[in-house]
Amino acid sequence: xxxxxxxxxxxxxxGMRVTPQRRLVLDAVRELGHATPDQVHRRVRSTxxxxxxxxxxxxxxxxxxxxxxxxxxxxxxxxxxxxxxxxHVHLVCHRCGEIxxxxxxxxxxxxxxxxxxxxxxLDATHLxxxxxxxxxxxxxxxxxxxxxxxxxR
Numbered sequence: 001x002x003x004x005x006x007x008x009x010x011x012x013x014x015g016m017r018v019t020p021q022r023r024l025v026l027d028a029v030r031e032l033g034h035a036t037p038d039q040v041h042r043r044v045r046s047t048x049x050x051x052x053x054x055x056x057x058x059x060x061x062x063x064x065x066x067x068x069x070x071x072x073x074x075x076x077x078x079x080x081x082x083x084x085x086x087x088h089v090h091l092v093c094h095r096c097g098e099i100x101x102x103x104x105x106x107x108x109x110x111x112x113x114x115x116x117x118x119x120x121x122l123d124a125t126h127l128x129x130x131x132x133x134x135x136x137x138x139x140x141x142x143x144x145x146x147x148x149x150x151x152x153r
Contacts, residue, residue: 007068014066024048025059029069029083034090034099036078074099074128087125093133100133 007026008018016022021044028043029035035043041056060081063069071079074092088101104124111122 010066010068016062016066019059020048021051021055022059022063024051025056026063026068026083029060029063029081034072034074034080034082036080038078040081070125072126072128075130089124090128091133092128092130093136094130095132095136098133098135 007023011018011022024044024047025040028040032039032043037053037056037060040060041051041053044051044056060069060071064071064081069081069083071081072090074080074090075094087104089104089107091100091102092098104127107122107124107127111124114120114122
């Protein structure tokens with residue numbers, strides 16, 4: 001059974017039908033990797049000019065309700081949607097905006113500590129950690145070294 005058959009089965013199991021808009025939205029999210037509703041809208045409109053942003057939001061909500069997409073807040077602003085079947089934590093560089101992914105199990109020790117100390121159950125699948133990526137850190141290190149050399153002259 002192809003992707004369309006799988007989508008049809010999943011939607012029917014939840015009492016929903018496959019619409020061209022839902023298919024286009026799911027395809028756009030899969031193609032883009034991580035995408036805001038506006039980015040999905042732009043991608044969908046490249047092939048279906050009449051689809052409006054409200055339809056995009058409704059389709060994303062419906063697809064998320066049945067587990068075909070998930071959203072994460074990667075910073076301020078609109079959520080970012082992903083169709084990845086695997087669960088991961090997002091690492092977002094607050095300088096260049098690069099998004100990387102690491103397995104959720106890297107946070108197992110933290111999750112256990114939170115559970116023991118406060119009874120809190122961590123859902124790392126909707127988690128984004130903000131910091132500085134290797135590339136930006138390397139630039140900082142090089143800039144810092146260059147300034148230090150200049151100051152000694």
